Amino acid sequence: MDLMNVPLKDYDNIPTATVEAVALSEETSSEAIYEALREGTVVVMGSPDGPAKPIGIGAGLCTKVNANIGTSPDFSSLESELHKLEVAVAAGADAVMDLSTGGDLDAIRKQIRDACPVAMGTVPIYQVIAELDDDADIGDISAEDMLAVVEKHAADGIDFLTLHCGVTRQSVAALETDRRICSIVSRGGSMLAKWMELTGRENPLYEYYDRVLDICLEHGTAISLGDGLRPGAISDASDAAQMAELIVLGELVVRARQAGVQVFVEGPGHMPLDQIAPNVILQKRMTHGAPFYVLGPLTTDIAPGYDHITGAIGGAICAAAGADFLCYVTPAEHLGLPEDQDVWDGVIASRIAAHSADIVKGVSGAQDWDDSMSAARARLDWDAMRRLAIDPGRLIAVRGTRGSLDAEACSMCGRFCSMKVKLHSSSDK
Amino acid sequence: MDLMNVPLKDYDNIPTATVEAVALSEETSSEAIYEALREGTVVVMGSPDGPAKPIGIGAGLCTKVNANIGTSPDFSSLESELHKLEVAVAAGADAVMDLSTGGDLDAIRKQIRDACPVAMGTVPIYQVIAELDDDADIGDISAEDMLAVVEKHAADGIDFLTLHCGVTRQSVAALETDRRICSIVSRGGSMLAKWMELTGRENPLYEYYDRVLDICLEHGTAISLGDGLRPGAISDASDAAQMAELIVLGELVVRARQAGVQVFVEGPGHMPLDQIAPNVILQKRMTHGAPFYVLGPLTTDIAPGYDHITGAIGGAICAAAGADFLCYVTPAEHLGLPEDQDVWDGVIASRIAAHSADIVKGVSGAQDWDDSMSAARARLDWDAMRRLAIDPGRLIAVRGTRGSLDAEACSMCGRFCSMKVKLHSSSDK
Numbered sequence: 013m014d015l016m017n018v019p020l021k022d023y024d025n026i027p028t029a030t031v032e033a034v035a036l037s038e039e040t041s042s043e044a045i046y047e048a049l050r051e052g053t054v055v056v057m058g059s060p061d062g063p064a065k066p067i068g069i070g071a072g073l074c075t076k077v078n079a080n081i082g083t084s085p086d087f088s089s090l091e092s093e094l095h096k097l098e099v100a101v102a103a104g105a106d107a108v109m110d111l112s113t114g115g116d117l118d119a120i121r122k123q124i125r126d127a128c129p130v131a132m133g134t135v136p137i138y139q140v141i142a143e144l145d146d147d148a149d150i151g152d153i154s155a156e157d158m159l160a161v162v163e164k165h166a167a168d169g170i171d172f173l174t175l176h177c178g179v180t181r182q183s184v185a186a187l188e189t190d191r192r193i194c195s196i197v198s199r200g201g202s203m204l205a206k207w208m209e210l211t212g213r214e215n216p217l218y219e220y221y222d223r224v225l226d227i228c229l230e231h232g233t234a235i236s237l238g239d240g241l242r243p244g245a246i247s248d249a250s251d252a253a254q255m256a257e258l259i260v261l262g263e264l265v266v267r268a269r270q271a272g273v274q275v276f277v278e279g280p281g282h283m284p285l286d287q288i289a290p291n292v293i294l295q296k297r298m299t300h301g302a303p304f305y306v307l308g309p310l311t312t313d314i315a316p317g318y319d320h321i322t323g324a325i326g327g328a329i330c331a332a333a334g335a336d337f338l339c340y341v342t343p344a345e346h347l348g349l350p351e352d353q354d355v356w357d358g359v360i361a362s363r364i365a366a367h368s369a370d371i372v373k374g375v376s377g378a379q380d381w382d383d384s385m386s387a388a389r390a391r392l393d394w395d396a397m398r399r400l401a402i403d404p405g406r407l408i409a410v411r412g413t414r415g416s417l418d419a420e421a422c423s424m425c426g427r428f429c430s431m432k433v434k435l436h437s438s439s440d441k
Numbered sequence: 442m443d444l445m446n447v448p449l450k451d452y453d454n455i456p457t458a459t460v461e462a463v464a465l466s467e468e469t470s471s472e473a474i475y476e477a478l479r480e481g482t483v484v485v486m487g488s489p490d491g492p493a494k495p496i497g498i499g500a501g502l503c504t505k506v507n508a509n510i511g512t513s514p515d516f517s518s519l520e521s522e523l524h525k526l527e528v529a530v531a532a533g534a535d536a537v538m539d540l541s542t543g544g545d546l547d548a549i550r551k552q553i554r555d556a557c558p559v560a561m562g563t564v565p566i567y568q569v570i571a572e573l574d575d576d577a578d579i580g581d582i583s584a585e586d587m588l589a590v591v592e593k594h595a596a597d598g599i600d601f602l603t604l605h606c607g608v609t610r611q612s613v614a615a616l617e618t619d620r621r622i623c624s625i626v627s628r629g630g631s632m633l634a635k636w637m638e639l640t641g642r643e644n645p646l647y648e649y650y651d652r653v654l655d656i657c658l659e660h661g662t663a664i665s666l667g668d669g670l671r672p673g674a675i676s677d678a679s680d681a682a683q684m685a686e687l688i689v690l691g692e693l694v695v696r697a698r699q700a701g702v703q704v705f706v707e708g709p710g711h712m713p714l715d716q717i718a719p720n721v722i723l724q725k726r727m728t729h730g731a732p733f734y735v736l737g738p739l740t741t742d743i744a745p746g747y748d749h750i751t752g753a754i755g756g757a758i759c760a761a762a763g764a765d766f767l768c769y770v771t772p773a774e775h776l777g778l779p780e781d782q783d784v785w786d787g788v789i790a791s792r793i794a795a796h797s798a799d800i801v802k803g804v805s806g807a808q809d810w811d812d813s814m815s816a817a818r819a820r821l822d823w824d825a826m827r828r829l830a831i832d833p834g835r836l837i838a839v840r841g842t843r844g845s846l847d848a849e850a851c852s853m854c855g856r857f858c859s860m861k862v863k864l865h866s867s868s869d870k
Binding site for chain 1: 513514515516542543567570571613616622623624625626627628630631632634635638673674675676677711713714715740741742743744745746747749750751753754757758761772773774775776777778779780789790793794796797798800801808810811812814815816818819826829830831832835836838839840842843844845847851852853854855856857858859860862864
């Protein structure tokens with residue numbers, strides 16, 4: 013593994029102030045962050061000078077949460093998406109991806125970039141597909157069309173680009189021998205696979221990866237290697253196609269490091285609970301310790317309308333096993349474009365998962381937060397509980413609608429509250 | 442461990458029809474259920490003749506979910522609780538506990554029993570405390586008072602009683618040497634500890650456990666050994682008091698089996714994610730394979746208002762590691778008495794956790810449900826997705842408010858839906 017840890021060529025494209033800000037917020041040293049950057053186990057994005065607040069993602073750091081927003085062909089209001097951005101950031105999202113596929117995509121992306129105070133990502137291939145003329149075919153797209161959109165997003169100051177470079181002719185071929193229930197569930201992955209089938213050519217994001225790296229190096233853009241062949245059903249997890257793509261992603265991580273481009277790697281998807289930790293170990297090994305950005309994983313397929321909960325279950329286990337960055341899943345997943353409340357609920361659920369993991373990862377300060385909350389509970393200090401709650405507004409709303417006659421306790425137990433029973437033999441810490 | 446597997450004396454108090462019904466619903470044989478009953482690794486409750494539908498809980502069976510309802514000193518409406526019962530059962534709860542502490546407790550319990558179509562549990566000690574005269578002290582309660590209420594609940598046909606028999610002078614003493622942030626958070630546990638402190642006597646539910654067993658044997662009531670010293674804060678998990686109580690519970694499991702009384706054991710509580718699986722292994726070992734009924738566990742303390750999510754994270758991990766019965770946690774936990782929507786959300790969240798675990802436990806039919814859903818997704822069969830969803834009404838509600846212009850797809854991806862991209866090389870299973 014050490015042999016593969018090729019140092020970044022230089023840090024010219026990473027502001028010193030960013031590294032210092034990340035070190036400060038993570039309660040570590042700049043030296044430790046630089047060392048992790050050299051090893052490729054951490055990426056940093058943003059700048060104290062804006063627009064995005066500095067953020068570090070990777071081993072040893074607090075688990076981060078991303079919220080996806082963006083228009084769709086059916087709902088293409090920029091105002092709605094700008095409002096979702098505000099909701100996501102207010103709920104505590106550490107990063108936001110604009111996945112817009114409807115409306116004036118260049119304008120939407122630029123306005124979201126202007127308004128977004130946190131690290132921002134996009135998926136350029138979505139724009140390529142969305143802007144295809146009605147009478148054109150996916151096969152009419154040229155490799156240059158794809159690279160041009162990658163360049164455009166990077167030039168707009170997007171912090172990280174999801175690029176499905178691992179959807180190669182060889183990795184897609186694995187779908188033939190190990191058949192899935194749900195084939196390809198990634199929008200970008202399915203489009204690239206279709207393009208390859210129609211043209212008979214290799215995925216341009218793989219074939220011209222060196223040009224992609226040049227673009228990203230020039231603009232200081234990080235690459236999030238997409239998992240276009242991620243499983244989208246419990247039964248499809250950890251199959252040949254997923255592993256074939258992971259092999260390619262491992263290669264591409266090394267090439268990005270050699271080029272001096274920061275890189276992290278996306279992972280599944282839908283996955284049975286007992287396969288999650290093994291997958292993290294495998295993912296980290298095969299991508300040489302690159303930060304792991306996970307989409308879910310969802311531990312069951314049968315809960316549409318509640319996939320923020322299935323995602324929180326999987327995300328907590330995944331992050332505890334070493335995943336560094338959780339992409340939220342909203343209650344609207346599999347059903348429709350999320351609305352404001354979905355965005356809020358999705359971010360909070362992912363933050364609960366991330367924090368549950370940070371406690372066992374030993375992240376600096378994580379356990380202290382819980383201890384402060386529990387100490388406030390023990391002394392029935394509702395003001396402190398409110399301040400410490402992950403969502404103080406929600407605490408007020410729930411408690412407000414069902415106040416107790418006993419002002420000290422809550423209406424669950426009222427005067428029988430166990431916290432009111434003081435034993436001489438067990439005074440609290 | 443085998444030495445401790447003392448067979449039930451007889452099955453006279455378990456209707457054959459119940460065992461047969463459980464075997465049928467679990468897709469196993471009556472012989473297998475009888476064998477598990479002999480080993481004490483499964484309990485069965487209910488009867489085809491009513492009032493409670495037959496249910497089996499334990500190793501090898503589908504993970505079950507319990508919903509707590511009941512009045513409190515602040516909200517003592519029977520109608521409200523009967524409605525919550527309906528909501529809990531409609532949401533799919535396998536069992537319901539009446540934890541009432543406000544109003545006419547005998548009448549409430551009997552009416553809930555009459556209306557409850559699933560296994561029903563209670564916590565007799567709550568009634569003892571709730572009915573204490575205003576000018577009386579906890580120390581004025583006699584051992585006979587406690588046993589009389591246990592008998593009353595058993596005679597009313599309650600299927601299982603939570604009895605905090607493990608809160609002994611010795612186990613409570615462990616709180617002195619290994620101090621907690623939150624001391625005792627169990628209502629029953631805190632009251633019994635206070636009673637012992639005031640009277641200087643041993644917990645009557647422990648001291649007179651043989652009489653408790655006689656009562657339960659006579660009425661065919663199962664015992665759920667409560668964990669009155671469960672941790673109520675992440676930092677308090679797996680401490681001396683929890684382990685001291687667990688030692689006692691192991692002893693009491695053996696004595697219940699010797700008496701021919703069915704028994705299962707409750708467990709924590711609040712617990713860091715990485716301690717959950719080790720705790721299940723320890724719990725099962727120390728209680729000689731008794732079915733494990735878990736309250737949460739909550740993987741963080743900082744999310745009041747969202748504890749159905751923290752409980753689902755912990756519950757899924759716990760059940761996957763071997764827990765058999767999940768007590769739901771509602772969004773109102775730590776804040777107030779749950780309302781109808783909280784009950785619904787709590788049951789669904791716990792069922793998602795239980796099912797996520799059943800997939801990896803290899804429970805008969807569990808994976809098939811997911812595969813059917815995923816196959817419906819692959820063919821964009823919304824009617825089948827609705828029928829297969831854990832909450833069809835929720836699917837309709839979410840999809841209904843944001844329909845797609847593309848009738849086949851949903852408004853997230855619309856015409857870019859990956860399921861609409863058909864590759865020749867990867868036709869679905």
